[in-house]
Amino acid sequence: MPTVCLNGCDLPVEAAQGETLLSCIRRNGFKVESTCDGQGVCGKCRVIVHGELSPPDEVELEHLSGQPGNIRLACRAKVVGDLTVTLGETWTQIHSAPESKCRTVALDSLLKRVTLPDEVESQRPYAETLPFKISDPRVPAKIAARGENSNQAFGIVFGNELLDIRFDRTPVLGAAVDIGTTSLSLNLFDLESGEFLGSSSALNPQTAYGGDVITRINYCREKAEGVSILRSVLIGQLELMLDEVLGKDRNRDQVHLMSAAGNTTMLHIMAGVNPLSLARAPFRPVFLKPVILEADRCGIPISPLGRLILLPGASAYVGADIVGGLTAIDYRTCSGCTLFIDIGTNGEIVLIEAPDRLLGTSCAMGPALEGMNISCGCRAVPGAVNSVTLDAGMLPRYTTIGDLPPIGICGSGLVDLVAALVTSGVIASSGAFNPDCGRGLTERLRGDRYYLTDNVFLNQRDIRQVQLAKSAAISGILTLLSEAGRSVAELEHIIVAGSFGYHLNPENLKRIGLLPEEYPGRITFVGNSSLSGASLALINQGILREMEHLASIIQVQELGSHPAFSKNFLSQLNFPNS
Numbered sequence: 001m002p003t004v005c006l007n008g009c010d011l012p013v014e015a016a017q018g019e020t021l022l023s024c025i026r027r028n029g030f031k032v033e034s035t036c037d038g039q040g041v042c043g044k045c046r047v048i049v050h051g052e053l054s055p056p057d058e059v060e061l062e063h064l065s066g067q068p069g070n071i072r073l074a075c076r077a078k079v080v081g082d083l084t085v086t087l088g089e090t091w092t093q094i095h096s097a098p099e100s101k102c103r104t105v106a107l108d109s110l111l112k113r114v115t116l117p118d119e120v121e122s123q124r125p126y127a128e129t130l131p132f133k134i135s136d137p138r139v140p141a142k143i144a145a146r147g148e149n150s151n152q153a154f155g156i157v158f159g160n161e162l163l164d165i166r167f168d169r170t171p172v173l174g175a176a177v178d179i180g181t182t183s184l185s186l187n188l189f190d191l192e193s194g195e196f197l198g199s200s201s202a203l204n205p206q207t208a209y210g211g212d213v214i215t216r217i218n219y220c221r222e223k224a225e226g227v228s229i230l231r232s233v234l235i236g237q238l239e240l241m242l243d244e245v246l247g248k249d250r251n252r253d254q255v256h257l258m259s260a261a262g263n264t265t266m267l268h269i270m271a272g273v274n275p276l277s278l279a280r281a282p283f284r285p286v287f288l289k290p291v292i293l294e295a296d297r298c299g300i301p302i303s304p305l306g307r308l309i310l311l312p313g314a315s316a317y318v319g320a321d322i323v324g325g326l327t328a329i330d331y332r333t334c335s336g337c338t339l340f341i342d343i344g345t346n347g348e349i350v351l352i353e354a355p356d357r358l359l360g361t362s363c364a365m366g367p368a369l370e371g372m373n374i375s376c377g378c379r380a381v382p383g384a385v386n387s388v389t390l391d392a393g394m395l396p397r398y399t400t401i402g403d404l405p406p407i408g409i410c411g412s413g414l415v416d417l418v419a420a421l422v423t424s425g426v427i428a429s430s431g432a433f434n435p436d437c438g439r440g441l442t443e444r445l446r447g448d449r450y451y452l453t454d455n456v457f458l459n460q461r462d463i464r465q466v467q468l469a470k471s472a473a474i475s476g477i478l479t480l481l482s483e484a485g486r487s488v489a490e491l492e493h494i495i496v497a498g499s500f501g502y503h504l505n506p507e508n509l510k511r512i513g514l515l516p517e518e519y520p521g522r523i524t525f526v527g528n529s530s531l532s533g534a535s536l537a538l539i540n541q542g543i544l545r546e547m548e549h550l551a552s553i554i555q556v557q558e559l560g561s562h563p564a565f566s567k568n569f570l571s572q573l574n575f576p577n578s
Contacts, residue, residue, distance in 0.1 A: 002052070005084045006030050012082075018054075021047060021074035021085060026208075031233075032087050035211025035372045037219055038075035042211065042373050045074040052081025063375075102328035102532035105540040107194040111257040111307070113172045116153040116165065130155075132162035136294075136305060139165060156256050156305070159541075163256060164305045173197070173255045175242060175302065176538045178321065178531035179262030179270060180204060181213055181345050182370055182379070183499055184237060185531045187538075188245045191257065194539055197250075200241035203379065205233040206269075211367040212345040213265040217279045220269075230269050239301035255302040258295075259309045261534040263319035263346060264288070267310045272298065283316040283558075288551065290544060311537055312547050314554040317362035322348045323551045324533020325497045327543060329526060331358070331550070336492030339477065342530075343514075344498050345370060347473045350554065351480045359484055360554040363476035363565075368465035371410045376456045378408030385413035385456060386503065390420045394441050396452055406456050412503040417458060418466050419508035421450065422575045429574045431463045467573050470514040475559075475568035477516065482564050483557055488516040497529040510576075517576040 003012035004024055015024040022038050022045055025031070036042040043063035049072050056064065060076040119126050127134055127143055132155065134140065142165040156164040156172060172192050178185045184204050188197040209230060210216040220226035242252060260270060264285050268275040271293065273286050290312050296304035311320035322342060331340070332355040340350045345367045350360040371377035371384070378384050383404040389397050398413065400406050409417065421427040425437040426445070433450065435442055444451045448460040481487060494515060496504065506523040509515045515523070536543045559565040 002079050003082050004051075004079065007085070007087050015079040015083075017079065019079050021049070021053075021072070021077045021079065021083075024079060025074055025085070025087070030087060031205065031208040032074050033208055034075060035207060035215070035367055036075075037210040037215045040073065040076055042367075043073060043375070044372065046071055047074050048086040049077065049083055051083030052079075053083065054078040054080055102529065102536065103330045105536055105543060107191075108540045108542065109174065109191045109257070109538065110159055110309075110541040110544070111163075111172065111174060111191050112157050113166075113192060114155045114157050116155045130162065131160075132157055133160055134162050136163065138305065139163070158257070158307050163307070164303065171250060171254050173250065174257040174259070174538045175245075175255055176531060176534035177238060177258060177260045178324075178528060178534055179234065179260055179266040180321070180499065180530070181263065181266065182207060182211075182367075184234075184241065185499075185528055186238065186241045186245060187531060187535050188242070188255075189535070189538060191539070198245040198247075200244045202237055202241055205237050206230050208233070211370075211372045212364075213263060213275075214279060214364070216269070217265060217275050220274055221276055221279075227269060227272060227274050231272055234270065235299055235301065242301055252301055253303045256306040257309070257538060258300055258302055258306070259311060259534045259538040261311045261320045261324040261530045261537075263321050263348075264313045264316050265319075267291075267313070267320060270308075271310060278316045285313070285316050288313045288315070290548060309537065309544070311534060311544070312551040314360055314551045315556040317346060318348055318350070318360045318554060318556050320547075320551075321530035321533075322350060322360065323547050323554075324531075324537070325526070325529030326350060326352075326358075326533075326550060327547050328529040328532035328536060329495060329497075331355070334493065337486060337490050338493045338495060339480075339491055340495045340497065341473070341477070342498040343369065343473065343496060343504070347476060349473075349476050349480060351484055351486070353484060353486075356553060358550075358554045359480050359557060361476050361480055361557040361559055363472040363559055365469040365472045366465065368462075368469045369411045369414065371408065371414065373465050374409070374414060374462045375459050376408045377414065377462070378410055380410045380412070380503070381407075383407035384410035385417075385452065386410055387505075388413050388416040388420055388452065390424055394424060394438075396420070396444070398452060406453050409452065409456055409458075412505070414458075414462075414466065415504055415508050415512060415514075417452060418463065418575075419505070419511040421458075423511060426450065427463060427575065429577050431460075431467050431573075431575065433460065466512065467575070470512050471569050471572040473514045474516065474572045475565055478568045478572070479559060479562055479565045480557060483562075488519055491516075491519060492521055494519065494521065494523045496523060496525045497527070499528055513572060513574075513576045 001014045005012045034045040040059045151167040174191045176187045185201045291310040293308040295306035313319040338352040347365040348362045382402040449457040
């Protein structure tokens with residue numbers, strides 16, 4: 001059998017004749033980005049290969065036009081003979097947005113440390129004298145050990161349940177996590193003082209198996225062990241993030257509570273529940289209310305006696321991330337008609353008319369605005385072009401993350417570039433390049449490509465991906481407004497949430513038609529409000545009840561069957577004329 005040496009490992013692995021490189025890479029525990037899960041659509045599973053491979057087919061040649069011959073797509077290239085393969089590492093890095101500035105709440109966590117009373121002379125079991133429920137057999141064993149320890153005993157209590165007994169005052173910690181489709185974020189808190197101890201963020205490693213929730217649900221459908229694999233890589237990354245924040249002076253055994261926000265698919269996978277029902281009518285989740293799981297049984301990297309709380313969602317596609325975000329901004333204080341939108345692969349939108357009247361929906365925007373399915377697109381990694389303007393001479397000026405040489409263009413840079421080219425006339429309202437807009441503007445046009453740099457370009461297909469994404473978002477907004485009997489003129493405030501949205505230029509969002517071009521009011525960016533919501537629920541138990549109530553009153557509109565959405569979608573594909 002052919003042998004494959006992956007990333008310089010001393011021990012080559014065997015590969016079946018005709019096996020794709022992607023299959024070989026995954027089977028041996030390595031990762032390469034494949035947002036389309038090996039369908040040959042995204043073109044992101046690029047690897048450097050030396051050795052015997054099948055010749056590239058038409059799909060691969062289209063994606064790799066202009067690239068050196070030793071760069072191949074792992075999903076298309078098949079093993080013929082012995083190989084040496086180098087995998088890129090840049091895609092695993094991500095530039096995160098700051099957490100939103102959210103409301104302040106009192107410290108009243110579900111998890112508390114209490115002082116346990118001394119034992120008294122009695123034949124009654126000590127455990128039965130305590131006002132707490134004890135369900136874990138390890139706790140009575142610790143009670144039995146009390147007689148051998150003269151120190152004061154402390155109980156770690158979750159609600160009315162005694163989870164653990166400690167004989168010292170080691171910290172009682174809690175972690176809040178946002179499980180995004182693309183990125184993961186974690187906050188660590190001292191639950192006795194409420195002190196914020198640190199944060200960590202990383203790319204969600206599930207992106208190696210698909211860039212959006214539908215691709216990952218399909219992965220779970222096609223692979224018997226799909227849920228287990230996706231859950232395992234997620235928990236492994238959370239473990240690394242938690243260790244990073246804990247540092248050398250703290251340990252995981254001190255963390256007794258974790259709260260998790262995320263879309264409904266992500267939370268199903270976190271719970272080890274197959275999300276297949278979310279992708280077929282009537283799109284019924286297995287759960288929406290808060291779910292509390294025992295740490296050791298679900299394998300999360302905190303104290304084995306701890307608990308994981310999965311926060312409540314409103315529907316299959318309006319999840320706990322949106323409920324958490326609305327709670328973090330305190331939606332009840334929004335004056336007038338307010339639009340809350342989380343821009344990502346799954347655009348979630350809520351129209352807030354009053355504290356007891358909220359209309360919500362979601363629209364499949366796809367991963368284009370996160371740099372995926374774009375020829376030179378990339379995530380917000382070092383070297384990614386993240387802003388673009390045209391100077392007085394109509395020459396493009398750009399910045400990159402970390403001020404490094406450009407390696408590709410991320411979502412914020414893509415929005416800026418398209419907006420600038422639409423404004424200047426290089427891109428017509430139809431989305432087609434306009435070769436007659438003037439020599440100074442078209443010097444960088446070569447065929448169906450506009451070159452920002454010598455190796456970073458935008459082509460006609462990329463523009464279409466942007467049009468599809470922005471049309472989905474604006475159509476969702478207009479459909480919600482129509483359902484509420486409202487017009488754009490009645491909107492008083494637009495709040496943009498999410499890691500991606502934080503880095504966007506509001507005027508350019510209107511210029512490409514993702515937000516209503518005629519909207520004159522305030523646009524506020526609140527960053528990762530989902531993580532803020534998870535943090536609030538960790539710190540204050542009343543927030544969890546508030547979230548559950550909120551999730552129950554959001555009136556969710558299904559766009560797929562809504563006649564106005566299809567009409568709006570087609571009419572909004574073009575860029576605005578102005």
